[in-house]
Amino acid sequence: MIGVNQNGYAPEKLKEVMDKENLTWRTFADRDPGAISDKWNAGPATYYIIDAKGLIRYRPGPVAKDIDAALEKLIQEAERDANKGPK
Numbered sequence: 750m751i752g753v754n755q756n757g758y759a760p761e762k763l764k765e766v767m768d769k770e771n772l773t774w775r776t777f778a779d780r781d782p783g784a785i786s787d788k789w790n791a792g793p794a795t796y797y798i799i800d801a802k803g804l805i806r807y808r809p810g811p812v813a814k815d816i817d818a819a820l821e822k823l824i825q826e827a828e829r830d831a832n833k834g835p836k
Contacts, residue, residue, distance in 0.1 A: 752776035753785045755793065798823065 752774055754763050760778045767776060779785040786792065798807035798819040806823060809815035 750774035753779050753789070753791060755779050755786055801827065 752772070754776055757780055758766065758778055759780070763776060763778045766772075777785060786795075789795075789797070791797075794811040796809050796811060796816060797805050798809065798816070800806045800823055807819035809819045
C-alpha cells in the first residue's frame, strides 16, 4: 500500500502523524498542490490495486470488501501463473 497525503503536511509532520496512528505503509507528502494526485487522478480515499508488473489493475472504492476482492483476484492469478512453471 502506498499513501499520498494531500493535507500539506511537511514530511516530518506526516511522519509524526503516521507514527501516532501506527500507519505502516509508505506515504508521500503531496505538498506541491496536485503534484502527485493530479497525475494519478486521485482524491481523498482513492485506491489503486497495482499488480507485480506495476500496472494499475483495479480502482476499487474505499470499502474493505472491494479492496479485498480485488487483491484476492490478483493473488489467485499469481498462484495460477506460479503453478504453470517456467516458460
